[in-house]
Amino acid sequence: MRPSSIRYYFKEGFTSLLRNRLMTVASIATVAACIFIMSFSYCVVSNLQYVLRQMEDSIGIAVFLNEELTSEDVERISTEIKEIPHVKQVIYTSPDDALKELQEDWDMAGILDGFSGENNPLSSSFEIALEGVEYQGDVSKALSEIEGIDSVRDAHTETEVLIKINNITQVTGVLVIIILGVISIVIIMNTIKISVYSRRNEINIMKYVGATDWFIRWPFIIEGMLIGIIGSLIPMLISWPAYSKIIDVLYTNLPVIKNMVTFRYSIDIFSVLVPVSILAGILLGTVGSVTSIRKHLKV
Amino acid sequence: MIQLENVKKVYPNGSQALKGVSIHIKKGEFVFIIGSSGSGKSTLIKLLLKELDPTEGKITINGIDTTNLARNEIPYLRRNLGVVFQDFRLLPNKTVYENVAFAMRVIEAPSRIIRRNVPTVLSLVGLQKKLRAYPNQLSGGEQQRTALARAIVNNPPILIADEPTGNLDPDTAWGIMNLLEDINSRGTTVVVATHAKDIVDAMQKRVITLKKGVIIRDVEKGGYDNEA
Numbered sequence: 001m002r003p004s005s006i007r008y009y010f011k012e013g014f015t016s017l018l019r020n021r022l023m024t025v026a027s028i029a030t031v032a033a034c035i036f037i038m039s040f041s042y043c044v045v046s047n048l049q050y051v052l053r054q055m056e057d058s059i060g061i062a063v064f065l066n067e068e069l070t071s072e073d074v075e076r077i078s079t080e081i082k083e084i085p086h087v088k089q090v091i092y093t094s095p096d097d098a099l100k101e102l103q104e105d106w107d108m109a110g111i112l113d114g115f116s117g118e119n120n121p122l123s124s125s126f127e128i129a130l131e132g133v134e135y136q137g138d139v140s141k142a143l144s145e146i147e148g149i150d151s152v153r154d155a156h157t158e159t160e161v162l163i164k165i166n167n168i169t170q171v172t173g174v175l176v177i178i179i180l181g182v183i184s185i186v187i188i189m190n191t192i193k194i195s196v197y198s199r200r201n202e203i204n205i206m207k208y209v210g211a212t213d214w215f216i217r218w219p220f221i222i223e224g225m226l227i228g229i230i231g232s233l234i235p236m237l238i239s240w241p242a243y244s245k246i247i248d249v250l251y252t253n254l255p256v257i258k259n260m261v262t263f264r265y266s267i268d269i270f271s272v273l274v275p276v277s278i279l280a281g282i283l284l285g286t287v288g289s290v291t292s293i294r295k296h297l298k299v
Numbered sequence: 300m301i302q303l304e305n306v307k308k309v310y311p312n313g314s315q316a317l318k319g320v321s322i323h324i325k326k327g328e329f330v331f332i333i334g335s336s337g338s339g340k341s342t343l344i345k346l347l348l349k350e351l352d353p354t355e356g357k358i359t360i361n362g363i364d365t366t367n368l369a370r371n372e373i374p375y376l377r378r379n380l381g382v383v384f385q386d387f388r389l390l391p392n393k394t395v396y397e398n399v400a401f402a403m404r405v406i407e408a409p410s411r412i413i414r415r416n417v418p419t420v421l422s423l424v425g426l427q428k429k430l431r432a433y434p435n436q437l438s439g440g441e442q443q444r445t446a447l448a449r450a451i452v453n454n455p456p457i458l459i460a461d462e463p464t465g466n467l468d469p470d471t472a473w474g475i476m477n478l479l480e481d482i483n484s485r486g487t488t489v490v491v492a493t494h495a496k497d498i499v500d501a502m503q504k505r506v507i508t509l510k511k512g513v514i515i516r517d518v519e520k521g522g523y524d525n526e527a
Contacts, residue, residue, distance in 0.1 A: 004410050202390055208348070209453065210378035211405035213371065 005215065013222030016195050024227065027191040031231025031284060034180035035277050039239050042273055045173040051261045052166055056133045059162075062153045063143055065124040074124060077148050081126060084142045086135035091127040098122040123150065133159045181284060188227055188288025189295075192220050196296045221289050228285025232277040240270050300326040300457060300488045301347065306356035308342050308512075316342035318512040319356070324490065326456070329483045331499050332492045333523060334509035340492045343509070344461050347490070348382060349373050361456055378406060381450030381487075385462035387442045389434040395421065395445050396430040402449045416452055424448045424478060440471035444478065451482055458482060460491045464498065472498065496523040 017024045065077065074092065081090050093101070099120055115121060130139060140154045196203070206216050244266040251258050301324040308317040317339045324330055334340045345351040346358060349365050358365045361379045368376060389398050396417055403413045421427055424444040434442055443463060450458055460479060464472035476498050483489040493499065499506060499522060506521035507514060516524050 002407050002409070004404075005407050008404060201388065205388055205390065205401070205449075206405045207374075208377060208382050209402040209405055209449070210374040210376075212374045215405055215407065 005218075009218040009222050012219035013226060016199070016219060016223045017226055020191065020195055020198060023191045023194050027187050027227050028231045028234070030187040031184045031228060031281060032234040034184045034284075035232045035281060036235035036239060038177050038180055038280070039235055039273050039277060041173045041176045043239070043243055043269055045169045046269060047263050048169050049166065050264050052162055054261055056162060057129070059133055059136075059155050059158060060130065061128040061136065061140060061143065063126045063128065064150045064153070065126075066148050066150045067123055069124065069148055073148050077146055078126065080146050081128060081143065084139055086131045086139060087128055088131050089129040091129075093125045093127065095120045095122045095124055098125065133162055181280070184231075184284045185288045185291070188224050188285055189292040191227065192224055192289040192292035193296050195220060195223060196293065217290075217293050220293050221286060224285035224289025224292075225282050226285070228281035228283070228288075229278060230281075231285075232281030236270070236274050236277055240266060240274075243269065300324055300328070300361060301490070302357075302359040303343075303346075304357045304359075306346065306353045306358060308339075308346065308351065309354045315512055317346075317353075320509075320512070320514055322507060322514070322517075324488060326488055327483070327486055329480065329489045329502075329504045330491070331502075331504055331506045332490065332509065333494070333499060333506060335494075337511070338509040339512040340509055341461070344459060344492055347459060348380060349376055374406075378453060379455050379457055381453070381455040381458040383443065383446045383450050383458075383460045383463050385465035387434070387439075387446045387466075389442055389445055389449075391434050394431050394433055395426055395437070395448075398434070398445055399449045399452050402452050406453060408453070417448075420448045420452045421445075423451075423481075438471070439467050440474055443467060443471075443475050447475070447478060447482075451487065455487070457488045457490070460489070460493075462493055463491065464493065464495050469497070476502065499523040 063081070065074065069077075078090060078092060081087060099115060099122055102122070128139070128143075130136060136154050136156060136159045140152050140156075143149060143152045203216055247263050247266065250263070301322065303320055303322040306317055306320045307315070309315050320339070320343070332340055332343060342351065346353055347360065349368065353366065356366075360376060363376055363379070365376055390401065393401060399417045399421060400413050403416065408416075418427065418430070421430060424447050426441060426444055426448065429437065429441060429445075432441075434445070437445065443466075447463075458479070463479070464475055467475065472495060479489055479491065480502070503520045503522070505519050506516070506524065508516040508524040
């Protein structure tokens with residue numbers, strides 16, 4: 001490829017964009033709308049998962065031990081629990097610690113005074129953190145088989161709901177992205193088709209004087225890519241500041257939210273989203289124009 | 300330079316455009332191909348340009364057997380062939396200079412060579428003063444001269460003209476024919492498909508007459524065959 005040819009491809013690509021201005025604007029707007037919705041779903045899904053992850057972290061399993069176990073027994077149980085796959089962390093709480101916690105939480109220390117020492121009715125327990133909520137069932141089952149464990153308390157209803165929400169958002173996100181991707185490609189195909197049509201005489205002459213197929217194709221591919229790039233930059237320029245603003249407003253007006261969950265920082269989201277969108281734009285533009293060229297440019 | 304051996308062309312609708320045509324054209328020849336509409340003239344031109352493939356037979360152009368040519372080799376075959384049409388086929392949004400330069404640009408000629416060759420070839424066809432004119436500012440003859448300049452600017456060994464004077468008045472037509480003869484005298488093989496009886500009679504070149512898909516006459520230094 002000669003540098004002069006590359007200059008020619010870009011010049012022709014740009015010229016063509018300007019020549020079919022209406023179609024160019026329409027297809028850039030469509031790609032922009034699609035990428036905007038894609039990035040919106042990414043923001044929602046990614047935040048939802050981020051929040052769910054926070055909630056999952058707080059969901060653990062509590063096991064209560066039989067009374068009258070020796071400290072060797074407790075040590076053995078602790079080791080056995082740690083050996084169960086997907087157990088992240090195990091925290092031991094002795095009856096004394098449990099009582100202390102209860103006293104602190106309840107703020108009615110007096111009432112519980114009589115239960116200290118020998119009279120403590122609370123049993124030893126383990127707080128078990130998991131690598132993910134989805135392992136709860138398996139881990140609970142394994143725990144119940146360990147000798148010396150009196151009862152296992154998990155949060156399977158909550159877990160199931162969280163897992164369901166997680167799956168639904170993921171599937172919806174992927175579906176939205178696929179559908180919009182297809183729409184963008186179809187629109188770009190249409191634009192390139194019109195572009196090919198409006199330049200059919202030129203293409204004809206190019207063929208007669210012996211231009212290679214690729215020489216004829218490149219300007220159209222570049223036109224498609226430019227539509228994709230511009231169409232992906234616009235939604236990024238809008239949604240980045242918009243996202244920061246929305247998170248800001250949420251935190252300011254609904255302080256209760258901030259105590260419950262935190263949202264992802266805009267830089268974390270957009271450091272992924274910007275390159276992905278631009279790549280998606282280039283990909284959509286290229287796929288759209290190449291498919292269209294194959295269909296309409298009989299070179 | 301151009302060889303057709305028993306070339307047959309049957310269109311998908313069953314019509315037989317060429318029924319076994321053999322032609323040998325030597326390097327540097329000037330050949331008229333005449334015949335009424337439906338004689339197979341246009342099909343012949345399209346076969347030479349590899350717009351169509353023959354149903355049977357073999358076509359060789361400048362030593363290249365075009366019959367089984369791979370798709371990606373067709374452009375390189377066409378670089379051997381300059382071509383002009385009855386309707387000129389200039390690009391309306393490009394100037395005379397740009398129209399001619401375009402033919403060099405698309406085969407990726409270096410800019411330096413383009414800047415050197417385009418003015419030379421335009422003065423050869425007598426358009427050195429019209430470089431910046433657009434096609435709609437030109438007369439029919441000037442448009443065809445531009446098309447001729449475009450056809451020869453890459454210096455192809457063969458020039459094919461399909462009814463080059465069909466849209467021109469007699470005087471202008473003669474101008475174009477003289478140019479074709481001039482180009483031929485510089486060594487280019489020229490093939491002209493035409494209806495222009497007067498011109499064919501006057502020029503006394505080789506004339507191949509086609510009728511209903513067969514060659515009915517092929518004479519050196521001939522005139523227009525009234526049977527055509």
